[in-house]
Amino acid sequence: MSRSANPIGYFVHHQGRGHAERAATIANALAGNRQIVLFCARDDIFPQLADNVSIIRIPSLFEPCDSNTPAMDAYPLPETLHCAPLGWQTVTKAVAEITQWFAESEPSLFITDVSAELAQLARIASVPHMCVLQHGDRHDAGHMAAYEGAAALLAPYAADLEQSDRPRWMREKTLYAPGIGVDVSKIISREAARKRLGLAQDVELVVVVGGGGGTGLPSAPLTLGARADPASQWVSLGKIQTEWHETPPDNLKHLGWVDNPEDWISAADRVVSSCGNTTVHMIAAAGKPWVMIPEWRYFAEQLRKAEALDRAGVAAFARHWPASAADWRQLWQAADELEPATQRAILDDAVAMKTAASVEQLICQLWAPRPTAITMKATSA
Numbered sequence: 001m002s003r004s005a006n007p008i009g010y011f012v013h014h015q016g017r018g019h020a021e022r023a024a025t026i027a028n029a030l031a032g033n034r035q036i037v038l039f040c041a042r043d044d045i046f047p048q049l050a051d052n053v054s055i056i057r058i059p060s061l062f063e064p065c066d067s068n069t070p071a072m073d074a075y076p077l078p079e080t081l082h083c084a085p086l087g088w089q090t091v092t093k094a095v096a097e098i099t100q101w102f103a104e105s106e107p108s109l110f111i112t113d114v115s116a117e118l119a120q121l122a123r124i125a126s127v128p129h130m131c132v133l134q135h136g137d138r139h140d141a142g143h144m145a146a147y148e149g150a151a152a153l154l155a156p157y158a159a160d161l162e163q164s165d166r167p168r169w170m171r172e173k174t175l176y177a178p179g180i181g182v183d184v185s186k187i188i189s190r191e192a193a194r195k196r197l198g199l200a201q202d203v204e205l206v207v208v209v210g211g212g213g214g215t216g217l218p219s220a221p222l223t224l225g226a227r228a229d230p231a232s233q234w235v236s237l238g239k240i241q242t243e244w245h246e247t248p249p250d251n252l253k254h255l256g257w258v259d260n261p262e263d264w265i266s267a268a269d270r271v272v273s274s275c276g277n278t279t280v281h282m283i284a285a286a287g288k289p290w291v292m293i294p295e296w297r298y299f300a301e302q303l304r305k306a307e308a309l310d311r312a313g314v315a316a317f318a319r320h321w322p323a324s325a326a327d328w329r330q331l332w333q334a335a336d337e338l339e340p341a342t343q344r345a346i347l348d349d350a351v352a353m354k355t356a357a358s359v360e361q362l363i364c365q366l367w368a369p370r371p372t373a374i375t376m377k378a379t380s381a
Contacts, residue, residue, distance in 0.1 A: 004367040006108040007035040008359075009101060009127075011118050014042040014060065016211075018277045019113050021046075022132070022156055022181030026111070027053045029356035037105070039098055058097050059090035061115065079141040082116050095121065102127050108363045111154070112146070119146035128366050130154055130359070133174060135163060135308065136299035143299075152362050154355070156180045156277060158346040161308040175362075177355040178348040182278050184285035186262035193266035203233050207268035209261060209283070210238025211276040211295055211302075219246055219254070221321035225272075226252035228325035232269075237261050270335065275302035280309065285347055287340025290315040291331045313342050 008030060012023045020040070024047050027036040031052035038046070038053065041060040049055075059065075062083055069087030077084060085091065098118065102110075102125050110122040113132035122129035128151040135157075138144075147153060147170060155162070158178040162171065194201055206229065210217040216239030226234040227249045234252045258264065262282055265271060271288045273279050274295040283290055292315035294302035303319070310317035316334035318327075348354065 003106050003108045004363050005034060007037055007105050008363075009098070009105070009107045009110040010036060010038045011098070011110070011112045011115055012038055012040040013062075013114055014040050014045060015062075016276075017045055018181065019132075021183075021278065023111075023113055024049055024053075025181040025352050026177075026355055026359070029352040030359060033360060034108070037101065037107075039094075039101075056097065056101070058094040061091055061094055061117070063090075064088075065090040080120070080145045082140075082142045084117055099125055108367060109151070109359070113154075116142045116146040120149060123149035130175075130362070132156065133170075134299075134301055135161075135305040136297070136301035137304065138299050139165075140299075151366055154180075157305075157308075158312075158348075160312050161305070161314075161346060163304055163308060175355065175358050177351050178346055179281040179284075180351050180355055182281040182285075182347075184281060184347060184349075187282060187285045188263070188266045190267055190269075193263045196263055197267055199267055204231060204270075205268050206232050206234045206270045206272065207264045208234065208236040209265065209271065209273040209279055210236065210240075211274040211279060215239070216241045217274075218321055219243070219248070221323070222252055222272075223248050224322060224325055225328040228328055235264065237264060270332070275305045275309070277305075280305070281347060284314060284343040287343050289332065289335035289338060290343070291318065291335050292316065293318045293321055309346075312346065313338065314346060315343075 010023055010027060013019045023038060027038060028050045030036055031050035034052065036053045038055045039058050040055060041058060043055045043057050046055070065088050072086035075086055098121070107127055110127050110129040111132070112119045112129060114134060119129055119131050130152045131146050131150045131154070133153040133155040150173070153170060153174040155174050155176050156179070157176065159176040191201060199205065208217060208222060217236055219240050219242045222234060222236060223246050230251060232251060236254045237258055240254050265282055265286050268288055271283050272291045272293065273283055275292055292306050292309060294306040306317050309315045316331050316338065318331055322328045322331060
């Protein structure tokens with residue numbers, strides 16, 4: 001019997017909000033046809049979910065548990081795995097919960113966003129899986145085992161932003177979903193955003209957006225940029241790292257975390273940012289002069305994404321924070337040459353429905369019955 005109408009399982013990493021927002025968008029788009037079950041260590045990071053979408057909370061696969069097995073902690077890790085500690089009951093219970101669900105629900109597909117180990121687990125359990133693909137140097141044995149074993153890959157970015165070093169077989173099995181999970185409808189006009197924020201319309205505004213996964217924006221380079229740009233107001237959003245020798249100018253304000261970064265991006269005349277997935281697509285939708293400086297991430301994820309955005313003419317790219325006023329001037333000159341239409345082209349307004357349709361098509365292909373062999377009867381002359 002075909003399992004093409006059976007549930008879809010979906011593992012969601014609980015770091016930040018990007019994985020959860022992406023999963024919710026895809027799950028809600030798929031939920032009209034079937035049950036979707038999300039597996040995550042947190043159930044409070046998701047936006048509104050459709051009635052057919054449920055969450056099974058599992059122990060974290062990545063955070064240390066109370067383990068009294070220090071000897072096993074020193075055992076070397078196989079090259080095909082990234083995070084597989086020995087003696088962690090949390091991991092044992094999470095894997096058991098997922099595999100039990102595999103056996104009882106007989107899913108038509110399992111999506112991982114992201115875990116190379118769970119991708120391989122699905123393949124071992126004979127469940128077809130789709131891996132979410134991220135930028136970065138992911139040629140190691142662990143990532144490649146997950147990708148090779150996947151029925152398909154899902155890239156939450158435009159095909160034009162693909163890395164040039166991806167092998168052909170990976171590209172051929174990749175579904176590109178530009179900006180999936182990012183609600184760009186929150187980007188409004190500059191005038192409307194300034195009215196909402198209570199800002200003057202005639203002030204030149206530079207907005208600096210930091211990510212949530214790192215140690216924070218370094219304030220010292222921002223003092224250099226703001227001091228060299230006295231006619232503008234500079235505002236930073238997110239965590240800040242300060243140093244004792246800074247001399248902050250009056251036109252630089254650190255707001256910390258805000259609930260409405262999209263309003264500030266909309267209100268900005270120019271933007272400086274890291275390269276997180278949500279941040280990138282929000283700023284691209286706004287179409288602004290944009291300086292992009294990647295934060296450190298595992299596998300050089302933000303660096304490779306920044307390089308791809310630079311090649312596509314979407315943002316002015318700096319490998320490290322500017323160290324002088326001259327560095328800032330050079331970056332702003334490059335940013336001023338960007339075309340808003342080129343930036344907005346990395347988004348697709350219909351991406352959710354298109355992605356859901358492609359996933360359903362993949363499932364139909366996976367579970368299509370084998371053609372019946374035709375046997376010819378011998379006839380006598």
